[in-house]
Amino acid sequence: MTNKFPFRSSLALAGALALAVPLAACSGSEDDAASQEVGNETLASALADGSDIDMVSDALKDTGLAQVFDGTAAYTVLAPTDEAFAVLEPQEGEDTDEEARRAIVAAVLREHVLPGALSPTDIENAITAQGGPVTIRTMxxxxxxxxxxxxxxxxxxxxxxxxxxxxxxxxxSNGVVIPIDTVLKQP
Known part of the structure; x- marks a missing residue:
């Protein structure tokens, strides 16, 4: 069975990325750069090794999306903590079709993935440069x-x-994991 991850680009995303990437190259202090060293492992490995994001890592594997993060394309993953991700777990006594549940979780996870590697510093710099919030399209x-x-x-x-x-x-090596405290786009 092959899982496909739909990708489409948008003008807003291209603008945000174009703004964020140059700012990242000339921003921050040496301490900031040192605290955000790029690791040698892929996003899939980083997610598996991450603290308090085990449920996201497991869900990515279960839905077949983890393999996308072993490639060379760059992504930003907004990873809900285990406590936050627990809202997607079936409730006790709930009769759930595993295939349907897997599809719902995959759809929710895609809303937590952004194309390109954007560190929090990149995003903060884009917010500052724009003078307010920055909107980006998810995968x-x-x-x-x-x-x-x-x-x-x-x-x-x-x-x-x-x-x-x-x-x-x-x-x-191929992106950024940003831990967050809530699941976005809940079913």
Whole structure:
């Protein structure tokens, strides 16, 4: 069985990436750069090794999406913590069709993946340069809005569900994992 991950580009995403990448090259202090060293492992390995994001890693494997993150293409994964991801687990006594559940989880996960490697610093710099929130299209064809709430990077989906970055980002050879405290685009 082959799992396909639908990809489409958008003008808004291209603009955000074009803005974020040059800013990342000339931003931040040496301490900031040192704290965000790129690892040698792929996103799939980084997710599997990540602290408090085991459920996302397992769900990516279960849905067949993990293999996408072993390639050379770059992605940013907004990874809900295990506590946050638990909302997608079947409730006790709930009769669920495993195939249908897997499809729902895959759709939710695609809304947490962005094309390109964007560190929190890149995103914060884009917010500063734009003078406010930055909207980016997800791999699930939705959009999310990044903003700053004081020192905290926040992420809001189209329905108004908000998450905050928690913990340190993980920079892998082919992208970035940003831990967040809420599942966006809940079914």
């Amino acid at each position: 699930g064809e939705g959009t999310i809005k990044f903003a700053m709430d004081g020192e905290t990077l926040t992420i809001t989906d189209e329905e108004g569900e908000s998450a905050s970055m928690v913990g340190d980002p993980i920079l892998a």
